[in-house]
Amino acid sequence: MRILFIGDIVGGPGRRGLAKLMPALRGEFEPDLVIANGENAAGGVGITERTANDLFETGADVITTGNHVYRHREAYDFLEREERVVRPANYPAGNPGRGHTVVEAGGMRVRVVNLSGGVGLRVARSPFDTVDSILSHHEQDAVIVDFHAEVSSEKVAMGWHLDGRVAAVLGTHTHVPTADGRVLPGGTAYVADVGMTGPRTSVLGVKPEQALRSLITQMPTRFETATDDVWVMGAVVEVNERGLADSFEQVMVPVERAV
Ligand SMILES: [Fe+2]
Ligand SMILES: [Fe+2]
Secondary structure: OEEEEEOOEOHHHHHHHHHHHHHHHHHHHOOOEEEEEOOOOOOOOOOOHHHHHHHHHHOOOEEEOOOOOOOOHHHHHHHHHOOOEEOOOOOOOOOOOEOEEEEEEOOEEEEEEEEEOOOOOOOOOOHHHHHHHHHHHOOOOEEEEEEEOOOHHHHHHHHHHHOOOOOEEEEEOOOOOOOOOEEOOOOOEEEOOOOOEEEOOOEOOEOHHHHHHHHHHOOOOOOOEOOOOEEEEEEEEEEOOOOOEEEEEEEEEEHHHHO
16 A cells, blocks of 8 residues: 655645646556645645645545644634544644544555644644554554654654554654655654645745845744745655555655656
8 A cells, every 4th residue: 555645735836736746646656545734735824624625636635734733713613524634633632623534545444643743832742642542542554644843853753652553654844855764673664854845946935035034134024935946745655464664755856847
């Protein structure tokens, strides 16, 4: 069973870029399951029902999120009712949405878990305790974790914490891909960050001149999503019948060059 995982999709440029490239990605990787991080799907920050449906139409089967999930109030009701969208499981229990979901893919019941790092981000519970609790209370054939976290040490640690217990721990949030992707000794595919799906002529998706003005002057600055040089970034993981990974492959494809 093959999984295509897509990193933080940033705004319209990210959504359109992914839509443009998806036929080629499907042709090359033939995924049974597509998981996409949509926390930046709506205007660069947050997600809405419309942008989530846009990603479903493009081919996402499950959408994960992160710290920007509650940016758009009108999405709260949608997060409650849409079982294919998850938000970090270690947020306050009463918050809108769910932290994990199960989908059928390639003859397997796959649980997709979203977790937030506890270092530099606000959480209600430790991501380590939370994922342990989820794994001890649920049955499935394979588990994929989107670890939406800021700090590389915590991401590396989560890889080791879950090695041999889940099929993949795939990092998101920093929007910068890391070069540590591999299958760990216990059989878990791991990468600290898959990177973002959005404009590379940017600072994490924001127009460079605006991000620079903000950092240099420290004055309030309007941020807009950049548009140039859109890339799709993510990972492909081959999952075996034991629910562990046989391979990990990094995906970094410029939209313009591929079409
Ligand atoms: Fe993000
Ligand atoms: Fe984030």
